[in-house]
Amino acid sequence: MAAMARARGLMSSAVRARCLALCTSSTSSRSTAPAAVRLHHQQQQQVLWGQRRALSTQQEQDPQAGDPMAWTQLQTTAVARGCKNVQDVLSALRGVDASFRVGDETTWGSVDKALQASGLNCEMKLGLAHDILGLDGRLSTVRPASAAVLMHVAKRCTDTPALAVSAQYSLGVLTLEGQGMERDPEAAIKFFGEASKQGHALSMYQLANMFLTGNGIKKDPPKAAQLLKLAVDRGLAQASTTLAEMYRVGHGVPQDNDLSFHYYQDAVDKGDPWAKVGIATMYNSGHGTEQNFDKAFQLNKEAAAEADIPLAHHNLGTHYFLGKGVQQSFEQARKCFEKAAGQGFAHSCFNLANMYMQGRGCEQDLAAARALYERAAHEIPDARELIAKIDQLQNPEQQQDDK
Template sequence: MSSYEMLVDEIVSLMGMKGSYAGIEKLESMRREGDTNATTCLGELYLEGAGVIADTEMGISLLQEASEAGNPHADDTLGRVYLYGSYGVPEDKPRGHAYIEKAANAGIPESIGTCACDYYYGKGVTKDLEKGFEWALRGAKLGDPVSNALCGDAYQTGEGATRNIPLAIQHYREHLKSNSENTDVMCDLAICLADIGGEYGTFPSQDDLTEAFGLLGKAVEMGDVRAHCLLGIMYGDGNGVPQDFELSHHYIELAANNGFEPAQELLGRFRRTMRGKWTL
């Protein structure tokens, strides 16, 4: 845990025990002594209106003060404010990215993940798949879940990196350790494990197929439409499960009815047998 995170925990605890004023007073005192973590924390409280009356102008001013003094956590917060246009601040992606990359260069894992995405998807900066992937590798080594997901995407698609399905699986699994509710990553991991669609030419083990089926089942329970479609494909192909065109049609139809275009296309391939059963 960084010194900044420790301070945040301390202030939250103090405000809980003695009230908001005690926490604000301590931060103001530390700020006067030149503590940039305190200035950053104070700025964020003004943005959120936590313990003080919300004041975006004051919050931004305090964060800029901390940023100019070299605090990377202030850079990270300012970057996100401008990237996403938060707290009524006009969106300015190039300015936001500049703050994020400054924080990333200081080694803040979350900033590294955001910086990686900025380059990989061209947000606030010229799109550069390879540079985005390089940043993601740095973040993944620090355990950043966003970086792990992006590394998985790059290895799965071969965009920004040489396609490598085993490495994609590794990074997706790492992401899910800290973000177990991300159904997009569950679906991508399932595709890699089971080679759904047969694009990769791999030979999944029964353990891999079982894991993929479990991931999709969980994502389906959480309402993910792509997971419905993928589960339907597995049933239609008999991929790790007994082939069942009725279940295949059921799941694909649910995805199609919820606007998932690939499912709508697949649905048109089903035909009724003479006995009224679905087949492909």
């Protein structure tokens, strides 16, 4: 009991300092590379073919491993699309393995030849590429096989530019991620660049991300900002959000709270839940707009409900903890921090640990606090000091012996 009491005294100021800092600058943990973090999330969301499943170790070792019914399913869908030489197409696709590179004319050439004789129009061929991707997790060669089909569409369907551009974008994503095939950022830059020249907003967005992170190309935040502005002009909501973050912190553009708020609002109007988290930060701080905790709370609540964004859950926890924009409730704060901590958000782990130290919104539990500090320590150096203090509280006799 004495250790518990000392823990409460120890943590009273630490809890307040951490929560207050995060309430007024809720995205501070991303300020060193704000757009890169934001874009990483959106990259995951913008792949055209839906959710992806990881390949098993067995599949990675054996190119033909996986569900044998998957090829049968692909045959059925190819026939349904009107493929005249389905066996030739499938045979060519079976020859594509994880070592395939987009520039490999030998492997791609066999697929190209089979598809030219398939009788499928460009739209059906693009659909076939997405049919193949729909087998992700069932065949280890899904991505390279799909890439081979997409290469055909990109090169042979120039008379239908929209389909060729869509294929180029998809190839960019595949070569950038490299899951199930060799990763090739330089090829991704080429594909995104070609599609961007045709006015493809998502390709501009992805290319901007690469300029921001230096992924396969020299970092160039101003160039990224130029590409994002072009994507914004074409109505891409997440481009507005990223540009808002860049203006908020002055990354690649002059720092400008008014422009930051403008672009956040544009993205909110277009339906991007991440923008709601960003603009809520500005309502919290009063930068670029009048301070309004009620509106900040509501925006974070909407973003958490719409997209389960860890930062939104964390910010809600901070609102509940401080009673800003909502009635104070340590129990509700704990629940919100738990949701974000469950997704690996370090600052929520830290705040939740503080609450277990204090016994606020929960029973005091030093062991639980210590475990949460361990999870937060990779991002928050203060956590290590608090772990040491918990160890000292729990083992005072050992500490005395060490002296």
